[in-house]
Amino acid sequence: MKRAGLLFKRIKNIILNAVYPPRCSGCGEVLTSGALCEKCKKSLVPIEAPVCHRCGASLRDHDALTCGKISAETVAAYYYGGIVKSLIIELKDHTRDGVFNEFFADVCDKISTEYSDVDFDTAVCVPSYEKKKYSSSAVIAERLADAYMLDFDENTLVKYRETKKQHMLNQEERLTNLADSIKVDENKAEKVRGKTILLCDDVKSTGATLDECAKALYSAGAKKVCCICIAVSDYVCNQDKLPL
Numbered sequence: 553m554k555r556a557g558l559l560f561k562r563i564k565n566i567i568l569n570a571v572y573p574p575r576c577s578g579c580g581e582v583l584t585s586g587a588l589c590e591k592c593k594k595s596l597v598p599i600e601a602p603v604c605h606r607c608g609a610s611l612r613d614h615d616a617l618t619c620g621k622i623s624a625e626t627v628a629a630y631y632y633g634g635i636v637k638s639l640i641i642e643l644k645d646h647t648r649d650g651v652f653n654e655f656f657a658d659v660c661d662k663i664s665t666e667y668s669d670v671d672f673d674t675a676v677c678v679p680s681y682e683k684k685k686y687s688s689s690a691v692i693a694e695r696l697a698d699a700y701m702l703d704f705d706e707n708t709l710v711k712y713r714e715t716k717k718q719h720m721l722n723q724e725e726r727l728t729n730l731a732d733s734i735k736v737d738e739n740k741a742e743k744v745r746g747k748t749i750l751l752c753d754d755v756k757s758t759g760a761t762l763d764e765c766a767k768a769l770y771s772a773g774a775k776k777v778c779c780i781c782i783a784v785s786d787y788v789c790n791q792d793k794l795p796l
Contacts, residue, residue, distance in 0.1 A: 574587075574648065576588050576589040576592055577592070577635060577638045577639050577642060578591075578595065578634075578635040578638070579591065579592055586650065586653065586654065587639055587642065587648055587650065587651050587653075587654050588635070588639070588654050592635055593654065595634075595635060596630065596636065596654070596655075596658065597630070598629050598630060598658045598662070599613075599629065599630060599631065599662075599784075600612070601665070603627055603662075603666055604619060605625045605626065605627060605666065606619050606625070606626065607619040607626065607756075607759065607784060608626040608627050608628035608756055608779075608781060608784040609628075609631070609784050613631075623759075623763050624751070624759060624762045624763045624765075624766035624777065624779050625777070625778050625779060626756055626759065626762060626779035626780070626781060626784075627662050627663070627666040627667070627780060628662065628756060628780070628781040628782065628783050628784045629655060629658040629659045629661075629662050629781075629782055630655075630658070630782065630783045630784075631783060631784060631785075632755050632757075632783040632784060632785040636782070636783050637783075639651055639654055640688075640754050640755060640783060643688045643691070643754060643782075644688045644754065646686045646688075652688075652691055652692060652695060652782075655782050656699075659692075659696070660696070660699060662780065663696070663700070663750070663780055667750075670748060671748060672700060672702055672748050672749065672750045672778075673702065673703065673748050674697075674702050674703040674705075674708075674743060674744075674748075674749055675694075675696055675700070675702045675703070675749070675750045675751075675752055676693060676704075676705075676709055676749050676750070676751050676752065676765070676769065677690045677692065677693035677694075677704075677706060677709070677751075677752050678709065678751070678752070678753045678762070678765055679707075679709045679710050679711045679734060687706065688754045689752055689754060690706045692752045692753070692754060692780075692782070693750075693752035694706070696750065696752060696780070697750075700750070702750065703743060705740055705743055707737055707740065708736060708744065709734055709737070709765055709768060709769070710734070710735060710736075710737050711733055711734055712733065712734070712735055733764065734765055734767075734768045735771075735772075736768055736771070736772035741772055741773070744769055744772045744773060744774050745772060745773035745774070746774075746775050747775055748774075748776045748777075748778075749769055749774050749776070749777045749778070750778060750779075750780060751765055751766060751777055751778065751780070752779075752780055752781075753779065753780075754781060754782050754783070755781060755782065755783050755784070756779070756781045756783070756784045756785065757784075757785040762779045762781075766779070
């Protein structure tokens with residue numbers, strides 16, 4: 553049923569694209585392929601090194617007080633704002649295929665440079681809400697697993713307790729909402745035990761979700777967990793330096 557639903561949505565998008573040609577998410581220019589025109593692609597500026605491996609932001613931007621509440625090691629390619637935000641919303645909503653292609657090179661660059669001394673075994677994605685049929689985190693993890701020749705199983709992590717959606721909560725509520733709500737599927741334990749894991753998600757805000765996932769992976773015997781995100785939000789950065 554899940555695959556049939558996705559297939560229907562893709563066919564629907566193809567028909568809509570024929571009637572309403574796809575446009576650049578940045579400037580609105582009509583495109584023949586992709587999600588960004590060449591000019592807007594050049595405007596995607598990755599987070600400047602050196603990077604804080606706690607919050608994922610550049611050291612010149614991160615908020616040390618907020619960063620101190622985060623435990624999972626994380627890096628990200630961009631800040632969550634402007635064109636990056638528009639594209640990630642499209643990726644989350646699955647309104648256009650291939651959106652992650654626009655981020656892929658810079659995300660891989662962050663992994664290769666910031667985790668150059670880490671030998672990953674497997675990629676894991678943040679579990680999605682049960683009612684959600686499409687997972688942007690799984691799309692990211694599967695693509696990176698292929699690129700780095702890692703094992704990948706979308707269902708390694710599962711949510712076993714219902715929680716409120718994170719975007720509906722303030723910063724402090726986000727830090728407690730997911731407590732003890734995620735675990736490693738007992739049938740997937742061997743995929744985690746003794747492994748070095750690349751944990752993938754689209755956006756890091758407070759870091760609560762990634763922290764909870766990392767905790768579950770370590771509890772299941774993971775050797776090391778490192779997180780990669782497309783972007784980090786203004787919860788972990790100096791807001792005055794972020795694009796709107």
